[in-house]
Amino acid sequence: MIFRLLALNIDGTLLQSNSRLHRSAKEAIQYVQQKGVEVTLVTSRSFPSAKKLANSLKINNPIVTSRGAYISSTDEKPIFVKRLEEDIAFEISRLLEGFECQFRLVNEQFSLSNRSKLSNNLMAKTIFSAAEPAFYSHQFVDSVSEALTQNPMTPSKFEVFFEDEEDLDDVMKALKGMFVEVDTVKINKLRLDIVPEGISKLNGLLYLGERLGISSREMVYIGDSEDDIPLIDAVGLGVAMGNSSFEVKKAADWVTRSNNEQGVAYMVKEHFRKQQPIEFLRKMNIIKN
Incomplete structure (x- = not known):
């Protein structure tokens, strides 16, 4: 299967337990971006908080924040907003x-x-x-x-x-x-x-996928929390962090190392090194759009 979108939770996944971003995670994101794979964040955090991290990772796609209630690029107006009256x-x-x-x-x-x-x-x-x-x-x-x-x-x-x-x-x-x-x-x-009503991290990710023309089976999702289970279940490759609970690991297709052991970097390098760049796959007519 060819994967065109990598989506990641923030806390407990991208960030270590000390809330710091390890250099290896940043390098891993750059690695998949160079292969033409789209990257986004899916988080319960507010947009300003997630935007700061997205900027440091040079993520230009819209990010899914506030548990799916606010989806926006870091430098544009939101593409989706739903608020309580x-x-x-x-x-x-x-x-x-x-x-x-x-x-x-x-x-x-x-x-x-x-x-x-x-x-x-x-x-x-x-x-x-x-x-x-x-x-x-x-x-x-x-x-x-x-x-x-x-x-x-x-x-x-x-x-x-x-x-x-x-x-x-x-x-x-x-x-x-x-x-x-x-x-x-x-x-x-x-x-x-x-x-x-109707707001969830999964619905936010699926909405973004529709905007990018990417189906759920072409997505990789990496998370650690129980509220990540629906996303892990829905995508083509669902990955649990080593620091996840048993329930999260049970739902996953792949279990990587913990967030304090550079689990994101390990998974990304291990899996995506086997995938050819998206542009090459288009030239070979393996990907049509």
């Missing part, structure tokens, strides 16, 4: 303020969060800000719903950290009963993402 964002915020949690509304320009209610007051705030570039604005307020009354917002997603697993389950049930316009993604027992 102002009134829905307000109602969700009011609901979440009744629970012991810290939550953040995210769009491509700034984020809005309540001040932490968690036992470890620094935990969620650190998690919220560690992955974001310095120029991305973060605002912390005592009451998000009151702030939205003054300045309504249409976020691409909510990120929520809970103190108790039962609270997370209760919020998921409540949202299912209140709104048909939202979907929930349980990241782990204490972390929940709330996104517009």
